[in-house]
Amino acid sequence: MMKRLAIVITHPIQYYAPLFRLLAGEPDIEVKVFYTWSQAKEKVKDKTFGKDIQWDIPLLNGYNYEFVKNVSKSPGSNKWSGIENPELIKKIEEFRPGAILVFGWNMKSHFKVMKYFKGKVPVWFRGDSTLLDETKGLKTLARRLVLKYVYKNIDKAFYVGRESKKYYLAHGLKEAELVFAPHAIDNDRFIDSEGESDRLAKTWRKELGYKNEDTVILFAGKFEQKKNPLLLVNAIKSLQEKKKSNLKLLLLGNGPLEAEIEAEIKNCSYIKKLPFQNQSKMPVVYRVADIFCLPSKGPGETWGLAVNEAMACFKPVLVSDKVGCAPDLIENNNVGEIFESGNLEDLKIKLRDMCQxxxxxxxxxxxxxxTEWNFNKISEAIKSELQK
Structure with a gap:
């Protein structure tokens, strides 16, 4: 029997489009994706990067979708009033879904969907929030009460890893209401079985002036406080001052810390900075380096999908303990190291250890x-729930 699944999400995202295609390919599932940020149909205005982003890989082929008109006066996915879709509930009803999967609740229209359909159609939720940045106090208690109310409007939550599961349990959901659906990327695209990315990376590495004996550490992401790239800059500078070595740092991205970073690395020949690179280039970018580092201090580094990407490119990873994926992907897996967030000395120790x-x-x-963290497992989890 054909089951219909409605998916509510703000805009096309490279980390979800392959999953939607996979679900649409199932013979007994009819999928329709309702995009709620209609202004992002062609490109996304990323305030942190400080530019319009238009991905150079296909995100809208292979599945049924609709951009629902967003009437917000300040459209965007980062605030409650940024997503307002008066026609959304009616359009979902016309589709007659057997279940509704909502990505993110903290936008007006998304929460309205959850509240309206609860008790009428199974309402499922996908999010990757954690408790990693939680502190004690009245604000935390108040937020917990609000979130318990929010999650009373869903029937199931698809959690992405250990920290994600802890978050849902803390906000009132029961074990029976939780389904593991691992965070994933398009592994095949990054693994590059034909070796083209390897060849391009070797050429690019030479063009950047790196030698075979150099150990290149890569930071790729937004230059923002949350990701804490300056801590990594300071760690590399300190290690170089104490002992001249073949340790190099490659910073790739843009963002509000850009001027500060440029000032810090001005006289450091062993640190290079490159601008944001689009998705088709990323399998090459990771291969230029020897180690990928995500030194985030939070709040909000709920997973760190760049870690998945680096690992798929055969790269060891070094992350802080504020990165949500650390317990699942790195701890006890012999794939890299975890250091204490904000601790410069611990970061230096872990860097030295890895280089040896x-x-x-x-x-x-x-x-x-x-390779075990893949879209097939997410698809199977969703399909299994649909068939119940």
Missing amino acids: TNLDLTGKNAKEII
Whole structure:
């Protein structure tokens, strides 16, 4: 029997489009994706990057979708009033879904969908929030009460990892209401079985002036406080001052910390900075480096999908304990190291330790681990729930 699944999400995202295609390919599932940020149909205005982003990989082929008109006067996915779709509920009703999967609740229209359909159609939720940044106090208690109310409007939550599961349990959901659906990327695109990205990366690495004996650490992401790239800059500078080495740092991205970073690395020949690179280039970018580092201090580094990408490119990873994926992907897996967030000395120690190991072997372990975190498992989890 054909089951209909309505998916509510703000805009096309490279981390979800492959999943939608996979679900649409199931013979007994009819999928329709309702995009609620209609202004993002062609490109997304990313305030942190400070530019309009238009991905250079296809995100709208292979599945049924509709952009529902967003009437918000200040459209965007980062605030409650940024998503307002007066026609959304009616359009979902016309589709007659057997279940509704909502991505993100903290936008007016998304929460209205959850509240309206609760008790009428199974309402499912996908999010990757954690308790990693939670502090004690009245604000936390108040937020917990609000979130318990929010999650009373869903029937199931698809959690992405250990920290995500803890979050849902803390906000009133029961074990029976939780389904594991691992955070994933398009592993095949990053693994590059034909070796083209490897060849391009070797050429690019030479063009950047790196030698075979250099150990290149990569930071790729937004230059923002949350991701804390300046801590990594300071760690590399400190290690170089104490002992001249072949340790290099490659910073790739844009963002509000850009001027500060440029000032810090002005006289550091061993640190290079490159601008934002689009998605088709990222499998090459990771291969230029020897180690990928995500030194986030939060709040809000709920997972860190760049870690998945780096691991799929056979790269060892070094992350802070504020990165949501650390317990699932890195802890006890021999794929890299976890350091204490904000602790410069611990970051330096972990960097030195990693540089003294067999990075090729660690990278192979990383690739083997990440192949288990794939879209097929998310699809199977959703399909299993639909068939109940």
